Amino acid sequence: MSAIFNFQSLLTVILLLICTCAYIRAMAPSLLEKHKTGLLGIFWKCARIGERKSPWVAAFCIGMAFSILFMQ
Structure with missing residues (x-):
């Protein structure tokens, strides 16, 4: 099933996108x-979300990990 039609997969993809963009911006800021x-501004916005809301993003990543590991 596609990640678009499965809500949990969609959230996983969004969290991975935010974390990846924040990591890329930390390592090579000139790329973003x-x-x-x-259209490429979406990646810059994801990086900003990852930087500014990092405790929330980390909490959601941990919650998603427990959900995937223990609830399926």
């Missing part, structure tokens, strides 16, 4: 800084 608008 030049694309603040347009």
